[in-house]
Amino acid sequence: MKVALRIQRFNPDTDKSPHFEDYTVESELTDRILDAILQVKGLTDGTLTLRKSCAHGVCGSDGMRINGRNALACRELIMNHKQPIVIEPMKGFSIIKDLVVDMEPFFNKYKSVKPYLINDEAAPAKERPQSEKDRMKFEDTTKCILCACCTTSCPTYWADSDFVGPAALVAAHRFIFDSRDRAGEERLDIVGEKEGAWKCRTIFNCTDACPRGIQVTQAIGEIKRKEIFG
Amino acid sequence: MSEPSTSYGSRPAPTGSAFELFAWLFMRLSGVLLLVLALGHLVIMHLINNVGNINYEFVAGRWSGELGMFWRGYDWLMLMLAMVHGVNGLRTILEDYLRPGKRRTLALSALYIIGIAFLAVGSVVIFAFKRVV
Incomplete structure (x- = not known):
């Protein structure tokens, strides 16, 4: 089924400040939010930048703000979130690009x-x-x-x-x-x-x-x- | 890239001061004490006595009777704890939300001056009070 995402984007080379963009992907409700984001990156816009490594809640790379709450995107199921699912980088650090912050x-x-x-x-x-x-x-x-x-x-x-x-x-x-x-x-x-x-x-x-x-x-x-x- | 955060590098130089520990502890202890004192005050002033009966005569009588020093002490302790507790709470908020600089120094100075002024005026009233009528 269709899943709506609203992702905060920021490209330091062209943007002055971050902005949101809407995406729709085909996904199962039992998929994780990370799957949906990777679909955007893989099929819609390859410039979307994020950190992820193990994708199983162990490495701690894909921490981000999901619908206003910090979580690992690989541990959150799509069905547990209201759509459009708003994805932002973690707050309090400077943004390097899109969802990647300076740690x-x-x-x-x-x-x-x-x-x-x-x-x-x-x-x-x-x-x-x-x-x-x-x-x-x-x-x-x-x-x-x-x-x-x-x-x-x-x-x-x-x-x-x-x-x-x-x-x-x-x-x-x-x-x-x-x-x-x-x-x-x-x-x-x-x-x-x-x-x-x-x-x-x-x-x-x-x-x-x-x-x-x-x-x-x-x-x-x-x-x-x-x-x-x- | 946006401006690097002020903490870039490492933590601020240690001060080696236990002030924040005592400030934190004071807030807890004064909070508990104020609960007793302020509730006691509320019961005396609003439940036991009718608000309509509380006037100069009532306060003057309480401060100059046999238990005069007790009630002055009670009121002074409540004043001290409430003022310092409140001022410290505001200090915490100002230090949280104002970055170091002119505005913070100005706001904190105003806070301390007003706090000390109220404490001084209150203390003078409580201890220098003489019944006139």
Whole structure:
């Protein structure tokens, strides 16, 4: 059946500002929105530019704004969306072309919280054991795939691009609450700043947007509690 | 390509200040306290006493009776918490929506000056009050 799409287009070489264009494609209702967009690219207009890689909700490349909500296009079925389905790039980053945004600021924020295990104690002969209970403390935040759906759904981030953003806070949470890590204090200092966890206004857009179902706002809340009570 | 965002590069230089932590905590604690104080105020002023009976005599009596210092303290605490809570809330909003620069400095300065002025006037009224009639 026919599916109507309204896609935001922007070509930096010819356009001053983004505009919308309407497309109609033949698709099954059980197809995903990514399929419909790829049909536009394949059959109607090959210049339509977007990121996608695995197309199965694992790599996190095709985060975009779909009918006003951030999601991975490969995880959204056409039948669950009102038509015309409005497709926009994620908000808060500068647009490179069409649906492709500049993710550099996002990854810089991610790197700023030192998202890797830091432990300079002598390596044990076998491994660093961890109890199941300790592991469950950060189980949720290990699921992040860095798609940026959370950070670009955050009104605080839209208003203040200095804000470290929910994704970086999720990454910080993943190591702060890891019993094997030794740099928790350092990370708490980094995200305990004005532009860190305290900038979070508990709007919950991030939690809504996360395609992995991470309880982002709760993770930020746990960081805040740790900042206060240690 | 559109203008690069201001955060291009890395995060802002750390300030090492715990001010935002205390501001955040203060909002929670003062919020809970204000719930008690303001609801208490509402009950006293609008439920226990008829609004028609609340006049100079009522307030003057409350502030100069045996429990005078208690009621002055109650009103002053409510004034302090409400003002600081409100001003901090507005500071948060202004800092969220105004980029650093002249307009933000101007708006924040106006906010702090008005806030301090109201606090000062309120404190003078509460503690320097002498019953005249």
